[in-house]
Every structure is written in C-alpha cells, then in structure tokens.
Amino acid sequence: MDAFLFQALNGFASASGLFFVGAGLSLIFGVSRIVNSAHGSLYMLGLYFAWTISQYMGGALGFWGGIVLAAMAVAGLGALIEVSLLRRIYHVPQLFQLLATFGLMLVINDVALGLWGAEDLLGPRAPGLSGFVTIFGRRLPQYDLFLIVVGPLVLVALHLLLARSRFGRLIRAATQDREMLGALGVNQALLFTAVFALGSFLAGLGGALQLAREPASLSLDLAVISEAFVVVVIGGMGSITGAFVAAVLIAQIKALCIAIGVVSIGELTINFSQLTLVAEFVVMAAVLVVRPYGLFGRPQGAVRSAGDAADMPLRPAGRPLLVAATALALALLSLPLLEARFPYALIVGTDVLIAVVFATSLHFIMGPGGMHSFGHAAYFGLGAYGAALAVKWLALPLGAALLCAPLAALAGALLFGWFAVRLSGIYLAMLTLAFAQIVWSIAFQWEEVTGGSNGLLGIWPPSPFDNRAAYYLLTLAVAVVAVIVLRRLLFAPFGYALRAGRDSPLRAGAIGIDVRRMQWLGFALSGLVCGLAGGLFVFAKGSISPEAIGVGRSIDGIVMVLLGGIQSLIGPIVGAGVYSLLQDMVMRQTDYWRALLGGVILLIVLLFPGGIAGALARWTQTPAGASR
C-alpha cells in the first residue's frame, strides 16, 4: 500500500509540469481561439534557455534565476510571435492559425538544432534541493517535493489573477464574448498580446522547471504538445482549474500503471507499464464521451468575426473548371509515357495521388461537414492495416484486399463517428485525435497481429500492377473516382443536408433534417474513402508500420486541407499536390529542410490567407468562397 501512496506523490510531481503547459494553452485558446501547435516548442525553448543560463552563470543564481529569466524570455518571444505573425491572420477562418503555428513549430525546431546542436543537454541538479527526503521508507527527490508545492501555488496565483484583477476580468470577458468587449472600448490587440505572452510564460516556466529532471532535447516539442492538448481538453478549454485536475488525473493514472507493473492472470500476462503509451488518450476519450465539454468546461461562447462567416453556397463546376480538370486528368494519364525520361515522376505521382484521396476525404468532413477531424490517420491506418492483413492472413488478391481497406476504415469510422458527432468544435477534434491514438497504439502494441513497431512487410501489388506505371494508373483511376464521387455527393440532397447542418443546426433540424445522422453518415463516408488511400499506400510502399499512421499523418492531412483552402472544393487537391511536392523537393535541398518547409508554410499563410485555392478564387474575381 505504501508503494502505491508513494507513487501518488510521484504523480503529483509530474502533474505540475503538465499543468503549466496545459494552463498556458488553455488561456490562449479561451481568449483568442488559437489552437497553438507551437506551444510545445515554447516549452522546449524554456528548457533550452534555462539550460544555457545555468551553464553561463552557474550556481544557485544561474539555476533559479535562469528558470525565471527563461520563462520571461519565452514570454517575450510569445509576444513577438503574436504581434508579428498571428495578429495578421485573426480575420481568416478559424484553424488557419493552426497552420501558421505548425509552420512556426517546424522553424523553431530547426533553429534550436542550429543553436544548441543535436546532443541532449542535461542540466544540473537544483542547488539546495539536490537531495531527497524519506517518506514511507522511500526516497523522494526534494525537487519533486518542490514541484508538488509549486503547481498548486501557480494555480492559486492564476486563479487570483483571473478572479480579482482587471486584467483577469478582461480575459474572462474576452473568453465569453470578445466582440462585445471590443465594442466596449477595450484594446483587444493589446489584450491578445498580453494573454499570448502570459500563456507563453507558463509554457516556458513549465519547460524551465524541468531543468533538474530531464535533458533538453529536440523531440520535446512534439512530445509535450499532444499531452498539453489532452490536459486542456479533459479539463475543459479555458478552465485553469480543469487543467490542473486533468494534469493530476493523467499523471496519477500513469503512475498507477507503472506501480502495478506486470500482472499474470492465468495464461494471460499484462504489462501495465506499457499502457502508459496511450493512457492519456483513453482517459480523454472516456471523459469526452461522458462530458462533451471536458470536466470543467462550458459550451464555447459565440465568436463573431469575419473569418467565421458561413461559406458561400457551393456551385457546380463551370465550364473553365471542367476544361481544366479534363486537361489535368489527361496530363496525368499521359505521365507514364514519360517514364523513360522521368522515371521518378511516377513514384511521386503515386504519392501525390494517395495524398489527394486522403486530403479530399478529410476535407469532406472538415469543410462541408464542419467537423474538424484531428485524427484522420485512424481511417488511413485502418485501411492500410486492413489491406495488409487481408494479404498476409487471407492471401486475398489485390482487388479484394483493396476492397477490405475501405471496409475496415468504414467500420472504424462508424464506431468512432457515432461518438464524435455528439460533440462539436475543438472537443470533436480532440476526440477524433484520441481515437486515432488508440488505433495507433493497438497497431503498435498488438505484436502478434500487426507486427508491432516494425509493422507488416512484403505487401507488394501482384502482376499486372507490379510495375510503376501500372500501379500509378490504378492509383490515378481510384483517385479520380474517389474525388468525383465525393464531389457528386456534396451536390446530392445528402450534401445539402450536411451543409445545412453545419451552417445552422437549429434550422436544419426544424425542417426535418436529422443533423446528427447526416454528420454520422458524412463521417463514415469520409472514413471509407480515407481507407482507400491507406490501402493504396500499403501496396505502393510494400509495408505499413505504426509510424505511417501516427499523429504526423493527421497533421499532414490538416495542413494539406488548410493550405489548399478549406472553403473550396478544389482546395484539398491543390493543397495535397503542393504540400507533397514541396516536401519532396525541400527534403532534398537542404539540411535544414524542416525550417524551410515551415518558412514556406508561413509565407503561404501570410500571402494567401484562405488557402491557395481561396486566393485563386479571389484573383479570378469570383466572390470568395463561391469557388467550385
């Protein structure tokens, strides 16, 4: 029993770190509605700054002063980011800021690599707190005790700030109705900058405080950002207390899993420590299913800004589009003729087409469906593993295996979608992410079936699709059919019902549309088509492993959709093409390709708010959003 109680103390110490990042993220989202995917990068920078200061100044002052200075430096950086970048794009559709901060994350990671090098940098032990105290006959590091205390202290301080100060009142007011606040004469720009700086400060502080516990490393940004999102969503967006409770909950469950260790029940042996891989996502899924706005969250306040105006109605394709689409299809069809001269074209072409299917299916629910899925990799993965297992176990031929892919994805989408459509906005997005992580972890952990972390190998297309040109043409055919079918669906009564449900659930309901059912159906169809992309992927690469269906793939999909323009039906096609080709080219060109890719994304965000297709629509003088 002592062992479990003691592990609870460990849990509280870990919870503090989680709480700081979560609180910062929550504050920023609450006020500015920015999903800040660079928040993990700010945490990472906090740790790097603190390490640097502690090295140069040394001693107690260098350590403790370094933590404070680092947090302040990160706050300053946050303010700079807000003023120079985010402020320019508040007026564009929500989520577009996500794209900008994603680009920023890539840039920051490479800058850190350039400044601090590749090696992990372990900081000194905390001067004055380097030893341990004995509790329950076990040793607890003094620094952990310090963290256990400092977490709640910051919580109280934040609470007082929000409840008692004018600044806090403004934050709360902005969280509820920021337009009204602006109308009352409050300088919103200043408030947003201040809040972003405060959120960054907390992230920087969270990172800097880890100085005595973990080395600064370049993989921290991604590791932290997903945990931070989970904390924020379980707690309820915008709730600081919620973030604290959620951080404690997750940390305690993990500590408990580790404490239990290996358990044998008859023949069955379960290693509970392996559950820490996915524990937080299971908790998040469970919480969201029971409480759609997190533990302490409330439905989001109204946001009325130009960026969130409803899309213009979609219009069927005009003559120019038909001509262009036919020309493109013919050009792509003739690509195999060039194989002798440009053999690589077919390989990239296949990848691009798979990305097009993936992005189009995601756009189907994100754009017209209005459901922002952050976990589309799940259906890609179900499709990929479905096809791979059909070949490995059932020895099915290519056609049948490719049929298994969308069916497996459909099954998953029906199940997950049933829960997901009961939520909306960021909560729906996070629930889809949780499901995707659960799918990922099953693929990762179920060694006997899925091949574990190495995945399934040796799945190649049989004759006559075993040469590049034939497989490319097969992919092209599937992609064209998928795109046309999804497009046709949007102009069918179902598509109108789906968009009606997005634009005004109340009115759609009033005229007899079962909005939830439409959304569920849309979700399932999107998953089905996405599974097809996964199936095509397996045979193109000859293998599938969990790495290929992780968060990275979901993010890629979102980036493609946003880059192309979420309000346009050709957006995902343009976005998938541009992003895949860009990535392929950039990876070859420079050692710092991530920074270059991030820089290009930032540039596109600033030049074409609304995506490339959106910009194109404006340039051709058709009303924005009315495009095709």
Add this chain to the structure above:
Amino acid sequence: MSSFRTAFALALLCCVPVLCIAGGARAQGAATIKIGELNSYKAQPAFLEPYRKGMELAVEEINGAGGVAGRKLELVVRDDGGNPGDAVRVAEELVTREKVDLLAGTFLSHIGLAVTEFAGRRKVFFLAAEPLTDKITWQNGNAYTYRLRTSTYMQVAMLLPAAIAAKKKRWALVYPNFEYGQAAAAIFKEQLRAAQPDVEFVTEQAPPLGRIDAGAVAQAVDDAKPDAIFNALFSADLAKFAREGNTRGTFNGRFAVSLLSGEPEYLDPLRDEVPVGWIVTGYPWYAIETPEHKAFIEAYRRKFNDYPRFGSVIGYSTIKSIAAGIAKAGSSDTDKLLKAFENLKVVGPFGPFEYRACDHQATMGAYVGELALRDGKGVMVDAKFVDGNTVLPSCAEVASRRLRPQN
C-alpha cells in the same frame, strides 16, 4: 473576361505539378560510383551527425588514394523523413532519378526493414548501416541486403557472460516499448534462464520511447527489490532514469547490465549522473590502443577537430565496407557486388571483420566495460573488445533453427 482568367489560372495550376514531378533530370557522370545514402538525420541528429562525418572522412580517404576500381566514390545523402513511407520514396528517388549504384544507411529498425523490403523487391544492393533489429538479417532477410552494425541479439549476447557470472537471482528489466527493447528483453530472459534456470524476473517496465515517467519507473524498480537490473533505455530516457535512480537509491548495491549506454552519444549527455558500476556495451574511444583505431582517431580529429562518436565508426566502416566490396567485385554491378560481399573481409577502426555469407551479418564487434566517473564525466573502464563472431549463432545454427528464409 473572368472566365478566361479562371481558365488561365487553372491551366497554370495544372501545369505546375506536372512540371514539378518531371523535375530536372540531372546529367550523370559515369565516372563516379554513386552511393545513395538515406537516414533519419532530422529525427535522430545526435547519432547521425557524427555518422555523416565518419562517412565523409572515409570517402575523402578513398578518393584521395585514387578511388576504387578506377572510379571515385560519390555520396548522395538524403533525409528519409523519419518514417518508412517517405523512406521508400526517397530510396526510389535515389535509384530512379539519381541512378545510384547501391543504397546504404537507415537508423530506425522499422525504416531499415522497409528499405530492406524495397531492396529485395527492386533488386538493389542495400547495406543497412545502423538498424539493430534481428529481422533485417534473419526473419525478413533477403539476398540484396547486408547489415553492418551489431544486432540486438549480439548486443545482448555480449552482456550475458557478465550477467551469468554475477549469479543474481532476482532481475528487473527496463526497456523502451518498441521492437528493439522488447526483443532485447525477450532474448535476455530466454538466454539467462537457459544458463541459470532458477532466475526470477521480478518486474518489467516498458515506458514509451522518449516519454518515460522516470521517477515512477525508478521507484517501481526499487519496490520490486531486485538483485540486478537489465536496462535497454537510451538517449533522453536513460538520462532521466539515471538521475531519478541515483537520487532514489534504485541502483544502490544492485548489479546492472545495460545495452548501448557506453556509446559516447548516450554516455556523454549523462555528465556526472553516470550510474557507476554498470556493465555496458559501447565505444571507449579514449582507451583503444590498436593501430587501426589510432589512425582513424587521428584522421578524424584532424578533419573535424572533435573526438569520434560511435556513429562516426559506423559511418566510416559503412563506406570502407562498400569500397572493399566494389574493389573485390571489380565493379559496382549489383550481382557481382552481392557475390563479393559474401565473406568479404574489411578492416575498420575496430580491426578486421567480415560479412557472413549465411545471414549477411557483419561480424564487427563492440566493447564491453564498466561505467565509471572520471573528471565529472562518464567513461568505460576495463573495456574489452568482443569480436562479433563470438556472439553470433554459428552459420550451422542459423540454418538448423531456420532463422532466415531460404531463397
């Protein structure tokens, strides 16, 4: 007007991908032998930057001496994007567009395996430089793939004698939760139990890679009251585990064996948190006195003004192996090269080793020693070189246990 502009814009948009895909075909010089190297430079920079330097050093030396088979070596280095999907595309690009003569590289096991599959499918020679998984040479091995680095099996086998000699009854295992860690733990358990039937494995902790809850894990290991610890954690996970374990007394009076921890890439970041007394595999560059290694370290220091890491040795040996193979084959033709690699003898910084014909695994060894603290830094003391041949199952065993598919 508007529709004309729309059509024009769309037509323009259609041309872009086609042009991009076609790309610029490069003029290829027939004079050089092109080595297509792909690796996770962005995902694993700590190991791979020194690795790349090692490769560059070897290429410079070989070309300075006139190249091999009358041709100079040319290195075409690519990032594999850190995931198998991109890696296969990059491999295709190297083969089709760059027209490389052979492929080399990869670090992570699942990427190494994906490229192994690709090499078998496209009939391209592939030298897997760093991935550890046994599957590259055994379960998923193929005729087109050789592997340089000591496999997971070999790493574990190197530590076994010390683990058996310690005669400890209660063992705790800590390993990262992915194939390398799982396989290492499984091999260790099986082999130790065979040598010492009364052994007990009192706990197993398998934290996710890069996200260990070090305090809780160190405590859980301590609570299980083991006599000895087997560790396969590395990188940031190891640093966190070592610091927590030191503070909490998890390692006090306990014998421990640990994979890879003596490699400078993982040992140096620990600084003074080195868990003293652990028996580890690694690379004590400061203590190797053989003439081959002295020549290597001098050349490396002269070129880069830095000491080599283990990755440097691997990168250097990768290129040396390829050069030796091409010299023996007399050309870079894939079939001749594959034949030449059978029992190919190479001299690397660790001395001579060879590529076994039966499972395509190199017999390059590693050092086993004890961790100690010297001038505030971790070092390996009493380091002994273990020849890879002594820790591999014999070729007869590989055949009889059917470790490798027959082709």
